[in-house]
Amino acid sequence: MAHIWPIGGGKGGSGKSFLASSMGHLLAKSGKKTLLIDLDLGAANLHTMVDVPYPEKCFSDFVCKKIPDLEDIVLQTPFSNLFLISGAHDNLDIANLQYEKKIKTLRAIAKLNYDYIILDLGAGTAFNTLDFFLASRNGIFITTPEPTSIENVYRLIRAIYLRRIRHFFSTNDFKALEKKVREHLGDDSFYKPEHIVSVIKKYFPEKYELIKKDFSFFRFKLILNQLRKQDNPLLGEQICKVIKKHLGISVEFAGNIAYDEHVHDAICQRVSFLERYPHTHAANDLRVLNRKMSNAFGEQLMLNYI
């Protein structure tokens, strides 16, 4: 089964598509059959990053049943071993993908035959984004060292946490739980997952054990993008520490990617950054990250959708 790496970041412009295309290039170059899926529904542009300016088929065709098999909308890119499912000409209402279609997509993704599948997700914390992110246990968070971006990545992590907890409860149970949380922490409780978990621990100890066990299988990673020279290089480690200590989720800090003006140049020229500027700091960071991550991920498990 393919290794699936969902890439999410909460905030737009934090480098999700850049990371997805770069990782795709590196994995393809090392001989792995790699598929990039643009799941930034409604704001897709991964095709531009991998030099497929006029994609003939796109994700919408699959959703609208125009093309029944997900495999048939896969596009060739100019790079060997690298494939793409584009979202370029998606219908304008694609952002509001219905639940059944989302599940259908996830099932289809699980059946694809590739070594690596990278999901480029959109900004924000819509249910679609959360569910695609939770498709695999190997989700990658990306953020830049700016308060706006960090704020959104924390929101995303909390939203994902809550979404996963929600899986363990039926609708009625969850309502009962919600009521209990409000009773305990007041109506203005922040609806933070860590508060909810403390209530679950008290009133649903068996559920708590299940959730705890479930989360221990996740191998989340955090990448800090656009790190300038004056930024604190330890920021990523510290963020992971805060998440571990206060949310109880372990997120491993994978590494920094240096800020580089050349990334902008490469995107404007619509060429691969790694090929055009292979000797920059950022390119080097990407290679180190790729090497580290392809070794670090263990067993691949697709959640609940098979």
Place this chain on the structure above:
Amino acid sequence: MEKDFDQMNYYEILDVKPSASTAEIRSAYNEALQIYQPESLVSYSFFSREERNKILSLLEKAYLTLINEVQRDKYDTETNLKGSSGSAEKDAIIKKEPMNIFEINRQAFNSVARKNHTAELKTKISQSQLIKEILSRQEIKGADLKAIRNELGVDIETIHKETKIRLECLICIEADDREKLPAAVFLKGFVKAYLKSLCIESADVISALYMSSITTQKLT
């Protein structure tokens, strides 16, 4: 999923081992402040204002308890935590391993912890009767300096780190060990730096007083 912050013991709050030395505790506190202080980028938007204040006050309480040997011992016995400071730590101060110069994080030392530290000292100075009394004396001796330092709860190592004056030198000054005191030219500057690192405002005047007391004593 783990324990709530307010249920952790002081060592867990600061992320140190129960056997940690004072220096380790201090650097852990500095690190924690970098994460939790209101301006910090790391925890931006993660906590509400009340949560952050609660965490910061807990951190401070933990830190102030653990750096004070007496209170730490008391806390350890109360909470049944073993591995208190005691003699092992004193050895550690003397047996210093050489340290790679590139590992010294100067920025961290000058950071917010420092700012908080200064403010804390200043309030303590304004509140302490003993310090006021000492500062109004006409004669200042090394023992008085030591008394001020003890009153503020700053240890000699911190002063050594900040002023970069040798530890032996500081000990001599405090002990009024006249044989080993440095030459007068240096001594005046040393005492001034010492007082400044304790945030005593009238450092100039006090160091002049100290010098005159020392020289008159030498003559007699």
